[in-house]
Amino acid sequence: MTLLTVLIPIALFLGLLGLGAFIWSLNSGQYEDLDGAAARILEDDED
Amino acid sequence: MTCCGGNIAADGAAGVSAAADFARAEELLHAGRERDDGTVEYVFSAPDIHCGACISSIERAIRPMHGIAYVRVNLSLRRVTVHLDPAATGPVEVAGALAALGFPARPVDLGDLDELERKRRDSELLKSLAVAGFASANIMLLSVSVWSGAEGATRDLFHLISALIAIPAVFYAGRVFFRSAWGALRNGRVNMDVPISLAISLATGMSLFEALTGGDKTYFEAATMLLFFLLIGRYLDQRMRERVRTAVVQLSRLSAKGANVLTDQGEMRYLPLDEIEPGMTVRVFAGDRLPVDGTVRSGLSDVDRSLVTGESLPVTAEKGTALEAGAMNLTGVLDIDVTNAADKSFLAEVQAMMEAAENGRGAYVRAADRAARLYAPFVHSLAAIAFVAWMVITGGDWHTSLYIAIALLIITCPCALGLAVPVVHVIGATRLFESGILMKDGAALERLAEANEAVFDKTGTLTTGTPTVTECAIERPGDISVARALAASSGHPASRALLTHLGNGAMARGSGIAEHPGLGVEGSFSGGRARLGRMAWVAGIAEKNGARDASGGLTFAVEGGPLLTITLGEHVRDGGAAAIGALQNAEIGTRIVSGDAAAQVARLADRLGVTEWHADQSPADKIARIEALRAQGRKVLFVGDGINDAPALAAGHVSMAPASGSDVGRTAADFVFTRDSLEAVTAARGIALRAQSLVRQNFALAFAYNVIAVPIAMAGMVTPLVAAIAMSASSIVVVLNSMRLTRGSPAPAANRPARRDRDGLAVGTGSMEAAE
Numbered sequence: 001m002t003l004l005t006v007l008i009p010i011a012l013f014l015g016l017l018g019l020g021a022f023i024w025s026l027n028s029g030q031y032e033d034l035d036g037a038a039a040r041i042l043e044d045d046e047d
Numbered sequence: 048m049t050c051c052g053g054n055i056a057a058d059g060a061a062g063v064s065a066a067a068d069f070a071r072a073e074e075l076l077h078a079g080r081e082r083d084d085g086t087v088e089y090v091f092s093a094p095d096i097h098c099g100a101c102i103s104s105i106e107r108a109i110r111p112m113h114g115i116a117y118v119r120v121n122l123s124l125r126r127v128t129v130h131l132d133p134a135a136t137g138p139v140e141v142a143g144a145l146a147a148l149g150f151p152a153r154p155v156d157l158g159d160l161d162e163l164e165r166k167r168r169d170s171e172l173l174k175s176l177a178v179a180g181f182a183s184a185n186i187m188l189l190s191v192s193v194w195s196g197a198e199g200a201t202r203d204l205f206h207l208i209s210a211l212i213a214i215p216a217v218f219y220a221g222r223v224f225f226r227s228a229w230g231a232l233r234n235g236r237v238n239m240d241v242p243i244s245l246a247i248s249l250a251t252g253m254s255l256f257e258a259l260t261g262g263d264k265t266y267f268e269a270a271t272m273l274l275f276f277l278l279i280g281r282y283l284d285q286r287m288r289e290r291v292r293t294a295v296v297q298l299s300r301l302s303a304k305g306a307n308v309l310t311d312q313g314e315m316r317y318l319p320l321d322e323i324e325p326g327m328t329v330r331v332f333a334g335d336r337l338p339v340d341g342t343v344r345s346g347l348s349d350v351d352r353s354l355v356t357g358e359s360l361p362v363t364a365e366k367g368t369a370l371e372a373g374a375m376n377l378t379g380v381l382d383i384d385v386t387n388a389a390d391k392s393f394l395a396e397v398q399a400m401m402e403a404a405e406n407g408r409g410a411y412v413r414a415a416d417r418a419a420r421l422y423a424p425f426v427h428s429l430a431a432i433a434f435v436a437w438m439v440i441t442g443g444d445w446h447t448s449l450y451i452a453i454a455l456l457i458i459t460c461p462c463a464l465g466l467a468v469p470v471v472h473v474i475g476a477t478r479l480f481e482s483g484i485l486m487k488d489g490a491a492l493e494r495l496a497e498a499n500e501a502v503f504d505k506t507g508t509l510t511t512g513t514p515t516v517t518e519c520a521i522e523r524p525g526d527i528s529v530a531r532a533l534a535a536s537s538g539h540p541a542s543r544a545l546l547t548h549l550g551n552g553a554m555a556r557g558s559g560i561a562e563h564p565g566l567g568v569e570g571s572f573s574g575g576r577a578r579l580g581r582m583a584w585v586a587g588i589a590e591k592n593g594a595r596d597a598s599g600g601l602t603f604a605v606e607g608g609p610l611l612t613i614t615l616g617e618h619v620r621d622g623g624a625a626a627i628g629a630l631q632n633a634e635i636g637t638r639i640v641s642g643d644a645a646a647q648v649a650r651l652a653d654r655l656g657v658t659e660w661h662a663d664q665s666p667a668d669k670i671a672r673i674e675a676l677r678a679q680g681r682k683v684l685f686v687g688d689g690i691n692d693a694p695a696l697a698a699g700h701v702s703m704a705p706a707s708g709s710d711v712g713r714t715a716a717d718f719v720f721t722r723d724s725l726e727a728v729t730a731a732r733g734i735a736l737r738a739q740s741l742v743r744q745n746f747a748l749a750f751a752y753n754v755i756a757v758p759i760a761m762a763g764m765v766t767p768l769v770a771a772i773a774m775s776a777s778s779i780v781v782v783l784n785s786m787r788l789t790r791g792s793p794a795p796a797a798n799r800p801a802r803r804d805r806d807g808l809a810v811g812t813g814s815m816e817a818a819e
Binding site for chain 1: 098099102103120121122123124173174177178181184185188201204208212
């Protein structure tokens with residue numbers, strides 16, 4: 001039982017981390033141009 | 048009918064074109080938005096961007112330009128965002144550089160804060176969705192352990208943790224539904240969000256009570272899962288509208304935000320539209336639309352009023368001619384005395400009529416809300432009956448009775464109903480998109496399926512708005528080559544039609560070919576001078592006693608030769624007859640209501656087999672016709688394109704406009720079709736009918752689900768596990784059924800996209816894919 005007091009916070013923390021990461025990526029505009037992101041990865045930027 | 052001056056696309060006196068450029072530059076400058084760091088942000092729409100290489104070539108070319116702080120290409124939206132230092136450079140340079148790279152670009156108006164606002168709400172919905180997903184997944188993990196036998200303190204702990212996750216999640220992610228339900232209740236109405244909000248808040252409230260008092264069943268996972276499913280439907284719906292809006296914005300031209308005002312000193316100043324007052328004089332160049340109403344003070348030109356009044360042929364504008372805002376100046380430069388301020392112009396009047404007409408449509412109740420009106424009282428009274436019955440059975444155990452009543456409300460929460468309609472609409476919109484039809488709103492699909500009367504505008508809708516030659520008296524090969532040379536040097540629609548009619552072939556060499564605005568084209572050839580244009584003017588060089596036909600059509604003559612008339616007719620849109628035939632076979636009444644003259648309307652009606660037609664209709668007449676049909680209980684589908692059609696587009700039960708139409712028409716219409724063929728009307732109707740039958744099936748499925756679920760709930764046999772399985776199963780069944788709309792006959796591929804609208808603006812697949 002005592003294991004639960006460790007495992008549940010870990011599970012929730014990981015879940016919140018994922019949620020936080022998603023909301024961060026949303027706010028920083030990473031979903032603005034999905035097609036462009038796919039194309040840009042193939043660019044070798046010299047500059 | 049005349050033939051006339053300056054080739055719009057190419058030349059014109061250098062000074063004039065520089066001044067016109069000046070006006071456009073002023074317009075460009077007004078499209079920007081100042082940022083906090085002092086730079087100005089401009090967004091350009093460049094429909095030709097299509098691959099990764101475009102991104103790097105644009106960014107590499109623009110970034111090193113002087114005064115550019117930031118440049119980024121958005122491939123999904125086909126837009127280029129630029130932040131520039133206004134002291135060092137301007138949007139004109141950027142637009143020029145883009146054009147030089149092969150990406151003609153137009154600025155997107157950032158004053159349109161509405162769009163930004165919408166975007167903000169969109170991402171909020173996505174955040175709500177993420178929060179609901181997180182909460183329901185974690186609560187489900189805890190719930191599964193409770194269902195598989197966790198007991199005592201562990202179970203209570205799990206319930207409390209679930210409560211800690213669920214309560215903030217429901218408050219955050221449920222706001223959309225609570226707000227909408229509250230809004231409806233305050234106005235004394237019931238919509239789908241009322242039973243949804245009630246079920247979610249009751250489930251959360253009761254579960255909280257159970258968790259705090261150590262009860263054995265909580266419904267936190269049901270409440271959050273419900274929210275998650277419903278938010279998926281909401282988000283898809285929102286995205287569909289956003290996508291269509293983007294596509295419609297890409298179609299619309301940056302409308303004139305100002306005009307070139309001539310001052311007393313004869314200078315030209317660019318003033319914003321709201322500062323223009325009656326009595327001022329405004330200069331309008333060839334190729335521009337009139338920003339305000341006015342009468343011509345000086346100048347001579349041909350004016351295309353087809354979008355304004357529905358007249359199919361350009362009229363000659365000379366001193367004293369009264370013109371409406373929105374009319375296109377085709378050939379010469381006009382100085383116009385402003386008669387009405389912009390907010391009292393013809394366009395503003397039309398907009399006011401549109402708003403008045405739209406109120407009628409506001410009474411339409413979406414299918415989902417109609418269902419909710421029956422559904423909500425039904426389940427709520429069932430819950431009350433269950434409560435009373437269990438009070439009697441258990442001899443006054445209010446806790447058990449209330450628990451069962453609330454469980455009934457949770458399990459009958461119209462989760463499937465909430466998804467039944469938006470999923471069908473979203474898939475329907477995607478299907479329409481493939482056929483080149485943009486749908487503004489899901490409810491439009493429901494209304495289109497109900498339409499049983501089709502009213503068409505003529506000019507620009509049943510016809511393409513560009514004239515074609517029906518009869519041509521030019522027969523001698525020598526005359527033909529001269530006429531071809533004259534027609535080729537003019538941009539007037541009549542000249543282009545004649546050129547198409549004469550086809551490719553030899554062109555006589557002439558000298559001094561000049562265009563005379565309002566009159567026609569003249570040039571000297573080996574056989575003498577030749578003129579193509581207005582009859583009275585051409586007759587000046589023709590043989591003196593030749594036959595004079597008073598029809599006033601396009602005429603051609605070589606000096607001293609006979610006067611040859613060319614009759615112009617209208618080009619019927621592809622698929623026009625097929626679409627009308629299909630509608631008539633479906634027993635939908637068809638009629639034509641046009642602002643054009645009776646002769647033209649009668650000829651077209653006859654050709655298409657339409658027996659009921661009305662000519663010379665003003666915008667108010669059109670609305671009156673629609674109102675009269677509505678009074679007879681008919682549901683009118685109105686198809687039109689012009690500014691004069693906009694009120695009728697707003698008044699019809701449902702409306703469609705071609706992408707080539709006026710901005711205001713496109714804004715008013717529920718559907719915009721981007722391909723040339725009028726078969727878009729029947730294609731859209733086909734999809735609407737299938738969507739309607741799928742929505743009905745979904746309602747039937749949801750009803751069948753309730754027939755099973757309600758007795759179980761009333762018997763008090765619902766456990767949180769049963770509720771979770773039943774609700775997710777019913778939602779999945781409804782979504783799978785809706786997916787059937789993706790199958791069926793593919794979109795008609797024969798219709799080629801419309802390449803250009805009348806403003807010469809590229810439309811079609813480019814801008815549509817852009818929105819994808």
